[in-house]
Amino acid sequence: VTEEHDLDSYSYEKGNSKPAKIAAKRGMLQLIDEEQCFSKDVSKYMKEQWHLFDAGFDYNLVAVFGSQSTGKSTLLNRLFQTSFKEMNESKRQQTTKGIWCDRGGEMPVLVFDVEGTDGRERGEDQDFERKSALFSLAIAEVVIVNMWENMVGLYNGANMGLLKTVFEVNLMLFGRNRGAKTLLYFVIRDHVSRTPLEVLGQTVTKDLHKIWSELNKPDELKDEQLDDYFDIQFTSLPHLLLQPERFDTEVRRLRLDFSDPSHDTYVFKDKYSRQVPADGFQHYAEGVWEKVVSNKDLDLPTQQELLAQYRCDEISAAALIPFRENVQGLSISIGGGNVVRDMGKKFEEIRTQTVSRFDEQASRYNKTVYEKKRQQLLATVHGELQTVFVGQTKNAISRAVTSFEETSAKRLEMNERGAAGGKGYSGEFCSVIKGEKTKAVEYVKSVVEAMMLKDAEWTYSNDIELLNKKLDFATARLRMIEMERIVNRAQKNAMVNYGPQVSEILADARADMWEQILMGLVDSTRNGELDLEIDVSGMDKLGLEYSTKVDGDAASANTDAAAVELQKLKRRLRQLCWEGLVKHLNEELGEQMLHMKLRNRFEDKFKYDAKGIPKVWSARDDIDGCFATAKAEALSLLPLYSSIDIGCLSTNFALKNTLGKQDYFYVAEETATGVDEALYEERLPVFQLRRFNLESSLVLLNSIQQRGVSKKFSRDADTMFLEAKRAVVMTKTQ
Ligand code: GDP
Ligand code: MG
Numbered sequence: 001v002t003e004e005h006d007l008d009s010y011s012y013e014k015g016n017s018k019p020a021k022i023a024a025k026r027g028m029l030q031l032i033d034e035e036q037c038f039s040k041d042v043s044k045y046m047k048e049q050w051h052l053f054d055a056g057f058d059y060n061l062v063a064v065f066g067s068q069s070t071g072k073s074t075l076l077n078r079l080f081q082t083s084f085k086e087m088n089e090s091k092r093q094q095t096t097k098g099i100w101c102d103r104g105g106e107m108p109v110l111v112f113d114v115e116g117t118d119g120r121e122r123g124e125d126q127d128f129e130r131k132s133a134l135f136s137l138a139i140a141e142v143v144i145v146n147m148w149e150n151m152v153g154l155y156n157g158a159n160m161g162l163l164k165t166v167f168e169v170n171l172m173l174f175g176r177n178r179g180a181k182t183l184l185y186f187v188i189r190d191h192v193s194r195t196p197l198e199v200l201g202q203t204v205t206k207d208l209h210k211i212w213s214e215l216n217k218p219d220e221l222k223d224e225q226l227d228d229y230f231d232i233q234f235t236s237l238p239h240l241l242l243q244p245e246r247f248d249t250e251v252r253r254l255r256l257d258f259s260d261p262s263h264d265t266y267v268f269k270d271k272y273s274r275q276v277p278a279d280g281f282q283h284y285a286e287g288v289w290e291k292v293v294s295n296k297d298l299d300l301p302t303q304q305e306l307l308a309q310y311r312c313d314e315i316s317a318a319a320l321i322p323f324r325e326n327v328q329g330l331s332i333s334i335g336g337g338n339v340v341r342d343m344g345k346k347f348e349e350i351r352t353q354t355v356s357r358f359d360e361q362a363s364r365y366n367k368t369v370y371e372k373k374r375q376q377l378l379a380t381v382h383g384e385l386q387t388v389f390v391g392q393t394k395n396a397i398s399r400a401v402t403s404f405e406e407t408s409a410k411r412l413e414m415n416e417r418g419a420a421g422g423k424g425y426s427g428e429f430c431s432v433i434k435g436e437k438t439k440a441v442e443y444v445k446s447v448v449e450a451m452m453l454k455d456a457e458w459t460y461s462n463d464i465e466l467l468n469k470k471l472d473f474a475t476a477r478l479r480m481i482e483m484e485r486i487v488n489r490a491q492k493n494a495m496v497n498y499g500p501q502v503s504e505i506l507a508d509a510r511a512d513m514w515e516q517i518l519m520g521l522v523d524s525t526r527n528g529e530l531d532l533e534i535d536v537s538g539m540d541k542l543g544l545e546y547s548t549k550v551d552g553d554a555a556s557a558n559t560d561a562a563a564v565e566l567q568k569l570k571r572r573l574r575q576l577c578w579e580g581l582v583k584h585l586n587e588e589l590g591e592q593m594l595h596m597k598l599r600n601r602f603e604d605k606f607k608y609d610a611k612g613i614p615k616v617w618s619a620r621d622d623i624d625g626c627f628a629t630a631k632a633e634a635l636s637l638l639p640l641y642s643s644i645d646i647g648c649l650s651t652n653f654a655l656k657n658t659l660g661k662q663d664y665f666y667v668a669e670e671t672a673t674g675v676d677e678a679l680y681e682e683r684l685p686v687f688q689l690r691r692f693n694l695e696s697s698l699v700l701l702n703s704i705q706q707r708g709v710s711k712k713f714s715r716d717a718d719t720m721f722l723e724a725k726r727a728v729v730m731t732k733t734q
Helices: 018-025 042-048 072-080 127-139 158-178 197-213 244-259 278-293 300-333 343-362 367-421 429-451 461-508 513-538 544-550 552-557 561-588 591-607 623-642 703-733
Strands: 029-032 060-066 098-103 109-115 142-148 182-189 230-236
Touching (some): 060 072, 072 142, 072 244, 109 127, 127 158, 158 197, 197 230, 461 513, 513 561
């Protein structure tokens, strides 16, 4: 036997083709097929065919049951303008089973029609009949029970027999946990007798109670009443064939029961609601059917909770998709160290958007589950926004530190330039640092606080701590630069007088020339040291705290850190003064200069007499002897000038105690001990502590250079000698 689902095979009364058109527009779905499989297309139909997916709770469910061929499908089609298959006399033998579903016309109602053999009458398997009845009771708010008038009072009639089974299994499966009541809406068909409806109703009610009392109830449920589970309502219809017009009129009256909430006998009362939002219907109904098929305990509240969990997860996941796109956008916006000022507002917007997307659908589900899932969603949202929060905080810290360092350096340099004309150090270091530090911290705080999301429970005290460490670290570096500046200034001051003094000593070129020069160095350096002491002690100790923090030596010595520091600065100064001297000597004693010095000395001796009067050579004069003496004297200057003679260090007590001491000079300070490297991206420059090598600075002119100077000088001297000789010859010949 083939099933004919195409519309042509449906039989409609003449002039009643409207339902067919609506059905063509929408579509009827076989919810459960012959194999008892649940359709995968319910949500699709809810969306595309029935347009109920977004209805929330604003839709109703109605199912029908009753014996085969009692006009159930016919009634549903008339009542709801659905397009369920109606059977002709000729097709009575059809044996398909299944549950069909369609939307009732313009009403927000899902209608379920059950098809199947009447197992009871034919003595066949009652399994499907029982299952579909259970399913209907579980999901439908209203179950239409269809029966002929002539079946009323037939206690053992097919309908009542089915009801008995259903009540029994219903009790066993659902027990007390069946949730909302169900309305049994009895429609007595072919009501042709004069017996009033009330009387028929009373008969049916009496039978129902009798059935109920005879049910095989589990012990714990033996006192349960029919009324605890079901409400009962009655109506009847005239004979379709005998009174077709009255039938139509009555059906229209019945329709009000399902479509007009103001109607007295309106059936979809809140108390019957299954509380299943339309978008969760597929999942819920499928779950119920699974339990019914597998004959497992069906606990509807639990089923609803499971549904809530499933749907809330789905809705949450859907809400997180646009959310993550937004977070991605925010992450990009803070790339390259950017700081976005209205980030907090953006966080708030995105969160509100995401949560309301969730609330819109999820709030219809089980309240406890919904609230729990909402918390979870919020936690996810907060967590993912926090990565942006952390990123921007990091950016703000970098910016603050960079700007702190740049601005402080600029201000300190300006102070220095201002102080250069006047006396002493400006002493502004600490106030500059404090001011800039406050600005940096306030900047970061303002950025972070503007980002704070209410209830997100983000903290940033660690960030401020990190910021402070970075600022201290930068301060230590600035301080080193500042110290270097002070020492350089002291050195320059010292050189102002010492430089000319050295030039004079060099010009004299006495035998103790180097002793004089070195004594002068020690004296000038000591003056510089006094300057330094005044600069450092008179000021605010140059933020010594930053020194002890990063300078292991000062910190570990635990003595007077300031004294230790001053000692180091002095060594640095001495070093600079020494370097200043060497530089000066190199300028004064270059090859050119030295050549001049030798030449001058030679000329002094050779061309002038002891009184400084130019010599006029005569034949009697010992030109050769004078020349040899003068040249030897001039050349003796060469080794004297070519290197610094520190022989005096061993004989001169004052020099021995200063320049001769091992720790008089140092190239640079040692630093960067005790710094938590992981904390800083960069390290302080590390100065190697090494003793200054005096020896290496001693040579001013090497032997090759000396030979060059000597050769060039000798040529000049020889020329002067020849000139002298020629002068004598000329006077002779005159
Ligand atoms: P279902 O199997 O219960 O769905 O019954 P159908 O709606 O397919 O109808 C079966 C047969 O009963 C069809 O031939 C209908 O014309 C006929 N029928 C439908 N409604 C009525 C009615 O109210 N009274 C009578 N006497 N026959 C009806
Ligand atoms: Mg039918």
